[in-house]
Amino acid sequence: MIEFLTIPGVILIIGALLLPLLPKNMRGSVFLLFPLAALYVVFTTADGYSYGIEFFSYQVQLMEVDKLSRVFGIIFSITAFVAGVYALHMKELGQQVNALVYAGSALGVTFAGDLLTLIIFWELMAVSSTWLIWARRTKESDGAGMRYLIYHVLGGGLLLGGIIWHYADTGSLAVETIAQNYTFANVLMLVGVCVNAAVIPLHTWLADAYPKATITGAVFMSAFTTKSAVYVLIRVFPGWDVLIWFGAAMAIYGVVYAVICKDIREILAYHIISQVGFMVCGIGIGTDLALNGATAHAYSHILYKSLLFMGTGAVLYATGSSRLVNLGGLFKKMPYTFGLYMVGALSISGLPLFNGYISKSMTISAAGYAHIEGAQLMLLLASVGTFLSVGLKLPWFTWFDKKENDITVRKLPWNMYVAMGLAAFACIFYGIYPSALYTYLPFDAKYDPFTIYHFVEVMQISAMTLAGFWLLKKKLGGKLIIALDVDWFYRKAAPGVRKVFVTWVDNFYDRVEDGIIGTAQFLTEKFKNPMTWLNPFTDRRNKADGYSPAMDVVMSFIMLTFIVIAILYIL
């Protein structure tokens, strides 16, 4: 039993059950203990550890530890802690509980020893994260949360279908590498996982929901859903060629939309798609170096992306707006937030001495070493777009551009600064000491990011991106718009679908119901006293609420006959 309680995911979920029992003011701080406890377990559990329980006649492997699950376990626990610090001022129990369940389920997926455990945590992740969107309590977040939930229920359903089919075919529920073979079972599982990894064209839930989530909720969301899917892809689908091109395409897709978007959190949401594209591409390449690159990039990405979401969340908290058109000229009012944000921005842009440099270059180099030069150039193009929109456009139009901004700026709670500081420290720390991360990487591939070649490559690209931005920056501002994405198909189709499957069905049932009730009414009316129409000679104005004397006689006679027959039968 004690082993059950030391499963990292379970620790956090137990925390979620305990929080409501505590006094309101303690909850935020106690929240932080659970990710720390999980982190301790992750560090101290040896490779090869596994724990299962008997469930009916089936052995459920609840936890298995190896190098790959450990590195994801470490970063998930750290992020849950940092995001918990960021949310320390927030006293809403629903959000705290769901954030813990959400982080716990992501850890549960990471250490799941079989596909059954995995799918249970997978679904739990979808449900708990939906709360973090709805908790914003706006009309937009209500709709976006519902679309998010439906999308994930669909994705989870595909994955579950694939798992069942896979089990029927192979008799195995182990979470293990599946050789590239496009059977129905494998494709169902792959598509189910790709929904969570936001692989285009299954990505729209992300860009739709994340910008509408709560300020603190978005920080949690930026870390867990997509990266736990990346983990499953690394473990189950490494070297599936199709992922190379989908990954490279989504890397570019995300940055193009990030240039179009005018809401700071929407820009970051599209950039998650782009960054996950790097990882998916690496997984498709499937060499040891590429898989290490995908893992390292997931690790770095969680750190800097949560930092970026914390920075933009701080702007939204302080000013009440995340629209570029309302922002600008905030440098004097929020200089520290700007500095911390820029650490994240330079990290995501992969500049030297920040942690994006040590992981992004690994993935791009892996494409180079495998001589998939098309993909390599596509990823370099995506890096240009990343620096352009997250490193230049977003900060320029938020903190500069205008001389002054008369928007009222609310003071940030201290814990927000602490959380951003922690994440910024980690980004720089890993950027300077990459071996702190590299020693935990699961595959055996040596890599040195600090070569003159990479330095020249990254600096030339970034400098000329800056030049391009500076010349054309006037084209990038502007008022908030909706940028149509492929969600147009289902959002525009929704009224039609609702009409066919809800309104028409409802109407049909209504008609049938009306008909039945009408018939019943008619029959009761008529048979209440059939003598009124059976016998034309009686008084038709019989009392409506009673039988006529003649009817009484008939009824008594029928009753008597029944009794007589019954007695005869018994005798």
Next chain:
Amino acid sequence: MNWNRAVWTVIAVIILITLGLEFTYLSDYDSHWWNHIPAFYAIYGFLCCLAIIYFAKFLAKNIVNRDIHYYD
């Protein structure tokens, strides 16, 4: 603060340093076909940047941009 001068100075310094490194340390580096093109990454970066901005503007203007109340 003179933004223009600062930005162009930074760009110039970086390009000069990296070009220096490219022509000394990396002169006989040969892994991809583009390693023979001098300042390839600078040119590629600049062209990509323009391409992304103009392509995004084109998409925005002609296809994807809608009023903020479009879905209401």
